[in-house]
Amino acid sequence: MLQERREQGAGPEQDATARLMHERVDGQPLSDAHIASIVRNWTVGEIGTIAAAVGIVAHWLAHHADLQAQLRAEPERHDEAIDEILRLHGPLVANRRISACPVQLGGRSITAGDRVVLHWTSANRDPRVFDAPGTFRWGRKPEDNLLYGAGIHVCPGAPLARMELRVALRALLAHAPQLAPLPGQPPHRAQYPAMGFDRLPLRLR
Ligand code: HEM
Numbered sequence: 001m002l003q004e005r006r007e008q009g010a011g012p013e014q015d016a017t018a019r020l021m022h023e024r025v026d027g028q029p030l031s032d033a034h035i036a037s038i039v040r041n042w043t044v045g046e047i048g049t050i051a052a053a054v055g056i057v058a059h060w061l062a063h064h065a066d067l068q069a070q071l072r073a074e075p076e077r078h079d080e081a082i083d084e085i086l087r088l089h090g091p092l093v094a095n096r097r098i099s100a101c102p103v104q105l106g107g108r109s110i111t112a113g114d115r116v117v118l119h120w121t122s123a124n125r126d127p128r129v130f131d132a133p134g135t136f137r138w139g140r141k142p143e144d145n146l147l148y149g150a151g152i153h154v155c156p157g158a159p160l161a162r163m164e165l166r167v168a169l170r171a172l173l174a175h176a177p178q179l180a181p182l183p184g185q186p187p188h189r190a191q192y193p194a195m196g197f198d199r200l201p202l203r204l205r
Helices: 002-007 016-021 032-063 065-073 075-088 158-175
Strands: 094-098 103-105 108-110 115-119 197-199
Touching: 016 032, 032 065, 032 075, 032 158, 032 197, 065 075, 065 158, 075 158
Parallel strands: none
Antiparallel strands: 094 115, 103 108
16 A cells, blocks of 8 residues: 555655645544545646646637737736636536535435536536527626636635646747647547547647
């Protein structure tokens, strides 16, 4: 077991995962399942989503020259554009819950203990919430966009993610004056649960 090997002194003792293994919650060490879940969140949730988001934004702008030109001229619109592009093509599909109490939702009865999937990408294209849900539009209500979730588990990394994506977009526009699709080289979509693209050939200059 990785945890035991680390506890016996194998591997670096001062890195983040080592600290996690020695963490105590209510006086108890974290279980292997909790540690695996947290490490998965750090990697898939926090790094994978950003990597997917950068590709999604680059792909969208390569295919929407008008928006690309507008963002080159109006950098103050970058944050809103990123959130709207990622509403349309979310980098994180879903999260799961176990219902704590019986509830009626969307005409369905959910009983305590039921497993529920929160489908963020579907919610973000809900026609009851968004006019023309499949269309990029300025001026949408930020609170309707569930890109970073909602409620007590809302993404605590959202401000950092937004900053990282702002920096990435600025760098992309600065270094790719001819950002466009490459004819004859279609992108290849990543497979669920990953999102975005695992192959994205683009013309940069
Ligand atoms: C585009 C990038 C990102 C997206 C789309 C995203 C999206 C989300 C969503 C939808 C949730 C809610 C999960 C749930 O309700 O079960 C969440 C939770 C979380 N995110 Fe992010 N995230 C991103 C980047 C980041 C970054 C950069 C960090 C940290 C540096 C981060 C840290 C977390 C953590 C720790 C949680 C769990 C919060 C909890 O369960 O209370 N995320 N994220």
